[in-house]
Amino acid sequence: MSFSSKIFVRGLATSAKQWSPIKTVTIIGSGLMGSGIAQVAASTGHKVTVVDQTQDIVDKASASIKKSLSRVVKKKFPDDPKAQQTYIADTMGHLTLQTDAVSAVKSADLVVEAIVENLDVKRKLFATLDEAAPQHTVFASNTSSIPIKDIAVATKRGDRFGGLHFFNPVPMMKLVEVIRIPETSEETYNALEAFGKAVGKKTVQCKDEKGFIVNRLLVPYMVESIRLAERGDASTRDIDVAMKLGAGYPMGPFELLDYVGLDTIKFILDGWHESDPTNPLFQPCESLNKLVKENKFGMKTGEGFYSYDK
């Protein structure tokens, strides 16, 4: 690392070569992932602002974060209710939840986008934030499947843009994939990687290719799982049991699909089908499309491949 990049300057970066550790984070999207990323960032001392579309949605996110924290502290501070409450209060004290994205980025060192898996919506958001955020602010997308470069083109800060792909549920999964595009500066990449580690994750680096690492390998597995069930070779339940007991997975493929969200899964598969229409892996799935058409998105709506107590 060059001498200049070793100089940490508090506040605004004074030149393209210098960067400060990320302290203030804005997360756009407070759903499954945004709320989880907010939780781990706030519980590791970062100042976090979370944004979503309505007050009702952010209120629900706040409740979801508190519920998750109550599960975490039972393991972190067994038989110590005071420490449990202090940890929850400290974490929530680092969190602000609101509905105005523009004001939320005014003092951000990092903006992490975790909104709907739709390229046009992501581009529109980042174009707006690019005008509002300070010059030093780094942008990152938590997208599952969209090339980061295709999102970054909506901004004028390709050198300060990357991908931070967290895994669901964020408080439990130890990995974050850090993705750079050709324009990503060394300082930006280092800041993103340092942030991933600062929130307690193991970071891996990968190119900005379809599915990064994990999802690229999950797709064949999950696609073939659905095809296997659609062919009637085995039931969804038996496929899940088989993969948990036979392959040691914590969840079977259908449990995981419901856990991730069938709406998100469909966004991912449709996007890859559009970009690579002849690839047999990315052909539309009848059972998936039927469930999504019926607004059965899995755990988040109470019904997907399985039914859940809401």
Ligand SMILES: CCCCCCCCCCCCC[C@H](O)CC(=O)SCCNC(=O)CCNC(=O)[C@H](O)C(C)(C)COP(=O)(O)OP(=O)(O)OC[C@H]1O[C@@H](n2cnc3c(N)ncnc32)[C@H](O)[C@@H]1OP(=O)(O)O
């Ligand atoms: C044709 C269509 C094909 C599809 C094509 C496209 C596919 C594209 C690729 C897939 C989608 C990609 C999505 C994304 O980009 C990438 C991902 O995120 S993939 C998902 C990765 N995650 C997993 O694989 C999760 C696997 N599951 C687990 O690790 C565990 O099951 C679990 C979720 C950790 C739950 O643990 P369990 O032991 O199983 O069960 P419990 O629920 O009892 O939990 C035990 C214990 O853990 C703590 N805990 C669990 N959840 C939370 C939480 N959310 N917050 C806090 N703490 C939690 C807690 O202490 C629990 O104890 P308890 O509280 O229950 O006493």
Ligand SMILES: NC(=O)c1ccc[n+]([C@@H]2O[C@H](COP(=O)([O-])OP(=O)(O)OC[C@H]3O[C@@H](n4cnc5c(N)ncnc54)[C@H](O)[C@@H]3O)[C@@H](O)[C@H]2O)c1
């Ligand atoms: N679900 C997973 O397992 C998972 C894992 C890793 C990455 N991802 C990716 O993370 C992103 C979010 O996925 P999710 O599962 O959290 O989705 P989600 O549907 O749970 O949450 C998305 C949130 O974004 C909000 N939103 C949509 N448009 C917005 C806008 N313009 N401004 C502000 N908020 C907006 C929605 O109101 C919603 O609350 C997607 O890109 C997805 O591919 C998902």
